[in-house]
Amino acid sequence: MELISIDGTPKTPSVSMNPQTGLIEIKGRSIPENSIEFYKPVVDWLEEYSKGTAPKTVVNIQLEYFNTSSSKCILDVFKKLEMLSKDQNDVLINWYYEEDDEDMLEAGEDYESIIKVPFKMIQIVD
């Protein structure tokens, strides 16, 4: 299985996914007009990854902000992780938010209440 590494742009986040270490990172801004197209490779990769996972899967989400079409796709990514977790895999989602960013914290809490995967809310302090 291949490692995925996508550079960030002004409208899309950087994505890195490592099947050996089980480390998945999505960072930056997610505001593309067509989010489904952007997130499809991520969702497909997770589908493939579920067939042979690393001992522990750690997902770091550090978004500056995201649009509502991305929010649907992020939920889709999390639903794949939920499936992994249901299959007795060790999965953790680290949700990063800046100190004064209540909106981002709340967004993380929304997902936490929908998805049955352990979440850790991590405040970024400058």
Add this chain to the structure above:
Amino acid sequence: MSLFLEQCFNKMNQGEVLVAYKGNIDADLIANTLKMVELKLDNSDVQNNIKKKLYNVLVEGLQNLYHHVDTPLDEVQDDETKSNFGIFILNRLDNGFRISTGNFVHKDKVSIIKKKIDKINSLSAEELKEFYKFVLNNQMFSEKGGGGLGLIDMARKTGNKLEYNFFDYNKTHFFFNLTLFINF
């Protein structure tokens, strides 16, 4: 620019203008607008969390225009009505920012949009949160994007009621004006 659109534009424009645009709305325009607003606010006294809220709501508003314009196919054949035409204005007021967007919608959609906004405006912050989560988790994905989350998200992030107007354009189309406020 037709007189009708000129009048809509003037009704929408109040206070100190940071950006005002009327014309074709495409992906590049949205990216450039965001970049410009970020540059303008770079060295301002506006708090970071408010800036982020503004960028977020601005993108949502602009992408609403990008995805949901109904261009009227009538006797008016000037540039504005042929393209994916929209208007948006970002003003800085004494106590916050005001974002006003405008686009043509078919008359059949007016009551649906009204009903949706009136429902959103009737909800408390806690109810909005629950409504957002419900739509997020239950609505189908659409190629157009948010599946109806945009307006709910804007109301939630701004913490203010959504203001709207429908200006009568012709027999088949209205000009839909949506205004959002972000408090400092």
